[in-house]
Each structure stands twice: as C-alpha cells, then as structure tokens.
Amino acid sequence: MSKMAPPEELMNVNYATPAEAWMDVKPEFKLGNYSYPGKPDVLKYLGLPNPREWNPTEEDWKLPPDWRDIIRDGFRELLGKYRSLKIFMDCCVRCGACADKCHFYIGSGDPKNMPVLRAELLRSIYRGEFTVAAKILGKLSGSRKLEEDVIKEWFMYFYQCTQCRRCSLYCPYGIDTAEITFLARDLMNRIGVNINWILEPAANCNRTGNHLGIQPHAFKDMMEFLVDDIETITGRRVEPSFQRKGAEILFITPSGDIFAEPGIYTFMGYLLLFDYLDLDVTWSTYASEGGNFGSFMNDKWMKKLNAKMYHEAKRLGVKYIIGGECGHMWRVLNQYMDTMNGPADFLEVPKSPITGTVFNNAKSTKMIHLVEFTADLIKNGKLNLDKSRNAGITATWHDSCNTSRGMGFFEEPRYVLENVVEKFVDMPAQTIREQTYCCGGGAGLNNGEFTEMRLRGGLPRGNALKYVQEKFGVNTMSCICAIDRATLPGLADYWAPGVTVTGLHELVGNALVFDGEEPRTMNLRQEDLPGIEGSEEEE
C-alpha cells in the first residue's frame, strides 16, 4: 500500500462534483480503492462460475461470453424474488437526503458514494432493460444499457459499501442500500466478479468452521494459550469444553476473537465469565464462526453457512445458543436465521440458569446475545464487579452498524459498560446509536489492500472519537463487533492516536471479582493495574 497522507490532508475532502455527467465518468482502479479479486481455486471450491486469474486494473476482465444474458436473467430473477428490490428500484425520488450520510462519501467526496447514486448504478440498468417509459428517453431519464464499464463501476462501488444502512435510516421510503449492494453482489458473483477477502473466508467457514481456516486441533491449541494466559493473570485454571453433548448452552462467537488482538482479550473475558458462573456451556470447533461471510455474497451462501449453528445445536442436544460479540453476525441472527433455517423447535426458549430470566425476545430463534445475558446478570446483582480494575479508562462506546440499524441494541451494552468502568462518555449524538458511523471495514472490506479507502471511510467515526478524546480525555473505545475490533485499532491509530479499542467482555473480565481470588495485579492484556506495586509507568 502507498504511504497514507496525514489526517489533516485526508480530511480535506473535495466535495465538488465533476463537470461530466456521472454516466460519463469511468471508475479508476488504483491500489487502495479496490479489493483483490477472488482466487480461481476458491471459486472452484465454492462452485462459483468463471474461476480465472484477473486484475481489475487491466482492461480485460475475462467475463463469460454470455455475461449480459446472465446479468439480465439474474436481475429479472431477483426482481421476482425480492419485493424490496422492486420497490427500491421504483420509488427513489432522488431527494438527496441520503447523499451526505455515507461514511465513504464523507471521506472520499466521490459522488458515486452518495447512496442515491450508488443505487442509480443499478437503477439505470433496471430502467434501461426492464421499463418501457425510460427506455425511450435514454440517458435523460437516467437509463442505460449494460456495458462492461457498468460492471466495472458496480465492482468499484458495491465493494465500497459496507452495508451499514445509515442511509436507509434517513430515506423517506426506507430504501436500503445494504439490500441493493447485497443483490448487486449476488449478480456480480454470477459472472465471476467478486473479491477474495469475502470468498476465501466463506470457503474456510464452510470447511473448517471458521473464516480463518483454523482446523479443530489448532483451534483447541489457541484456546489453551488463552487459558494459560488467564491462569497467569488470575491464578485460575478455566476449563472450557468442546462439542460436549448434553450441555445446556452452545456458545458461538466470531473466530476473530480467538485469533488476534484485541479480540483475544474479549475471548478471555467470555471464558472468565462462564467460569465465574459455572455455566453449563460448550464450544464447537465445527460451528466456530459467528460471522457470516455468505451474507456478503448471496442468499444461498448466507443460508448455508448459517445453517451450521442449528445443525450443531441439534446434534449436541443443547437447550439454546448464546452468541458472542459481533455485528453482521447479529443482523443475520436477528433478521435472517429463523426465516432461513428455522424453526428451531428442538431448542428451548432461553432461560438464564443464574437469574431465571426468560428471554422472550428470542423465544423463536432461541439464540440470545451474550450482552443481554450479562446485562441481566448485572441487573440481578449476580456479578461482583470491581470498576477500579479498569481504572484509568475513560471509555466511549462504538455502536456497531448492524446491531444498531438491524436490531436496535443500544441500552444493554451501555448498561454493562457503565457497570465495569468508572468513566464513560458518549460520542456526539449524530454519530452514535441509530445514527452510528461505520468503522469502514464491514461487509468484507477489512482487507489490507483496501486500507486507504477504509481509512477515508473511517473519517466520521475517527473524527467523533478524536473529539471526545480531546474534550473528555477518552482513551478507550469499546465495541461489540469482531470486525470493529479488527478495524478500529487502525482507524484510531490514524484518526485519534492513543485510543485503545476493546471488546465489552474484556472489560467485564477485568472487573469480575471471584470469591477468594488472588488479588489481580494485571489486566487481561497483562498490563499492570494502576495503583499496584511496581506499576511505575501508569498512564
């Protein structure tokens, strides 16, 4: 990747519109603004059409000879299957309310990142190919014919959308760009136009159970490392179980949590909490991925990958499932899972064995969010928490796009956070809760080659963070999403250096006081606790 310009420079975005009409502006692929294409062997494994070596910067994309027919037929098929698509194609009045709501537009100034224009990329083909009235007027009415340049434009801009749905909140007709991007990606997959950072993780999820391709024995090894670390920190030996039949609860979290910082600290938080409660819970290496990379591809793969959760829950005979901290995972679990792979009639309505609370809000899917579970524990006084273990932290809360606009998960995590840290302050109102800004890495865009564009897209979030950092001394941003935990550290380093990113259960793990425990001297990162002997370099 090319060296990034300093933040002051990147922030100086040119919002002027080009002199040419948008249909006459061709996409320009350069390192930093696109993701590498799917590798042929990955496409072959997934059974996707047109596996080949190709490069977006080259003229010839090696599309199949009948690609126009494939796209047209596919478009027609999707129009017949998705009312949402039909409505969203027909109803936009181009009022522009969405225009400046997109983080990629705010950070790049590229008008094709205005959600309205992103949708017009598809809508123009809809008009040109499927409607009579617009065909006659041609370009004037915003309609055009399918050309290779259109596909190139789709590839550029439907992979510069993180499906965060912020625009959809402001649209007077609820037009949802996430839906449009999802279906446009489905179409592109039919002619072999896709990105490797989605396909390879999806292939890994299918075979090894998690997107990193960690095989079962290695997964267990990684867990052992974390268990050892927990012992070093707390003196306790926690004993997680795998694939244990008859356990009460199956726990599934994004695999990123076991693999890399800072997710591993959150993972240790989960383990500590379960140990504290002596919870009858088991892990599965087969269903070791909460995230759903299929949801960045098409409805078929979304369903296929998600189906593992119920499949495993049924095989193990658990009563219900708890899901860990993840964003799009929870959009899929909340809005798609039961429809695709339900009914989960072999499970029971989740009931906390500690508090007796029955989670009626998940009475059909039988899958609850760990944060709901923890919030309920705290509310019922079941956790002994010592906030001073997180002393020195002034925290803010990053609402993840998917749990915000595809669920509405705001108070539960804040309640937990407020109970484990001494100081908490929210970022400005227009950048949090349902108006939250994306980290820039959602929907498969957290790959290395896309860093420049992702950091541009991170401007609104980064700037809001910098604001509370300067004004209130915020030094920690907590979140409940694995992609956030992977993306936000880089975003913070660039836009608000000095802010640490944590998962919520890392902070819970820190604060949790066990009966008769050895006094802790370190947090889960093995940093000395403030005020503890020998901690000279306290921040």
Add this chain to the structure above:
Amino acid sequence: MAGLMTALLAVVALAAVAALGAGAGMSEVFGIAVPYVAVAIFVAGFIKKVVGWASTPQPFSIATTGGQQYSLPWVKQAKFDNPSTPGQTFIRMALEVLCFRSLFRNTKLDNRVAEGRVAYGSDKSLWLFALMFHYCFLVVFIRHFRFFLEPVPMIITGVEFVDSILQIGVPTLYLTDVFLVVGVTFLLARRLWDPKLSYISLANDYFPLFLILAIALSGIYMRYVAKVDVIAIKQLAIGLVSFKPYIPPNIDWSFYMHFFLVCVLWAYFPFSKLMHLGGVFLSPTRNLPNNTRMERYINPWNDPSIKPHTYEEYEDDFREKMIEAGLPVDKEA
C-alpha cells in the same frame, strides 16, 4: 442541465398544445377524450404497479431499526422507531406517511477542515417544505371536489373556509395556493442550487416539478386573474363524472390548459417516481416489525435443499487430528 431543459420544454410544449388546441375548436378532445383516457391510464397503471409489488414476495423481514429494541423488561423500548408488534408498526408507518418521520431526522454535513472537525447540523428544511408541499397539494385536491359534487359536502366547504380564512381579495385567497407554489419552488430551487442534487437530478425529477408548478400557476391565473366561469366548468366536470360529457360554451382557454396538464400528471403518474405514493406503504424496512427473534418470518421461496456442510463431513475431514487433540468424535477412526 439537459434534463432540466428537456423537462421545462416538455411542460411548456404541453401547456401550449392545450391552450392552442382548445382555442382551435378542439375542446371536445381536451375536455372529454383526454381526461377519460388519462384517468383510465392512471387507474390501470397504478393498480398494475401496486399489484406487481404486492405479488412479489418479501423474503426477509428487514426493518431498519431507528431506536432501542424490545429487550429485557427494564430496558425502555423506542416503540415507534423500533416496533415489535403490528400496532407499533402501524404507528411507525403513520408517522412516516403523515409526518415524514425519516426526513425529520435529516442532517447536513459540515466538514470544518480548519477546525479539524466534522460536524452535522440539523437540517429540517427539506422536511418542512416537503410537508408543506404535500399537504397543500392534498388540500387543493380535496377542494377541487366541489366541482364534481352537487350538493357540495360540508367537509369540502369547511376546508375551503379554513383555507381562505385570511379573507384577502376577491375571490378570497386560498393559503394552500400560495404555499403549494412556495413548496414546489423550494423543491425545484434546491435541485438547482445544491451541486450534489443537480448532479443526481434527471429529467424525470424536473418534469413533475415543472408540471405541478404549471398546474398550480394556471389554476391561480384562472381563479384570480381570468376569473373564469366557474358554473360552466362545474357543468363540464359533472358531465364527466356522470358519464354524460358536455362542453358548455364560453370556457376560457386557460381552463383547458390547466385541465390538460392535470391529465398529463394522471397519465404520467404510474410510470414515474411519483409512485412513491404507493411504494412508501410497502417499503419492507419500514412496514415490518422488528420481532424476528420472537416470531418466525416466512420466506415463500426458502430453499430446503440448501444444507450446511454437515458435522459428519467435517469430522470425516478432520477425524484423526481431532482424536489426536483429544476432541470428542462421533465415529472412531
């Protein structure tokens, strides 16, 4: 700009056709044939479009949640921004349709590079003028029923009374006439002045605005300037709705122009973005409750043949490694 000019010229041409045509003895065409055809196109086109949407399945329940979900009993739910029951969803829809809830959220980006700060100002202008425009249009529409109904129902005379409450001039000025023009002018002006908007605007965005503006202005001209023969126009209108069409003499050319432009609007409606009138009711991100963990939402084309890569296949793939690592297996090697 090409879109803008095309739309403007189209509206001018349509207005001229009617004004000249009616003057040239074609009043039957513009007073009888065109309105019947236009209304038929509107009704058939509108129904076809809505049936086309309604008959297409909505596979997933994808509400865009705009507030706190239904959760634990002690967590306060934002019932109308994140509804979990049909009743709450109905209220969310009512707020959307009647009060333009989502537009009310609108903000304006303000990237203050010098201060190093990205800010978001409240921007309710679009909400305000859009609301003004739509409600004035509705009142004007309702007022026009006095031409089609005899006797005129109380409700319509009531609306007229309130609308002319300021008692300015003779005939008294309808407030909605003024605010309709103000609203539509604002919607047009922002497309011209905001570079983002003019960049995305198409002929199909300008055309309805010019058309509605022309309808409003011709109506205002008829009432306040030409002071057309209202009795004669009512005879024509009642003739149309009672299917006994009749063209009274001495109807001013301006009426035919006004009436023809209205007919164009009817006929154009089902093929245009104006169908947002119907679409807003069917938008799946707004009209579905966020209760999908509580009640199973059914997708009629859900494909049962899509199965996961099963645990058995997984174990077959990794059995030896699993056994070696001490992980439980269903079948021994």
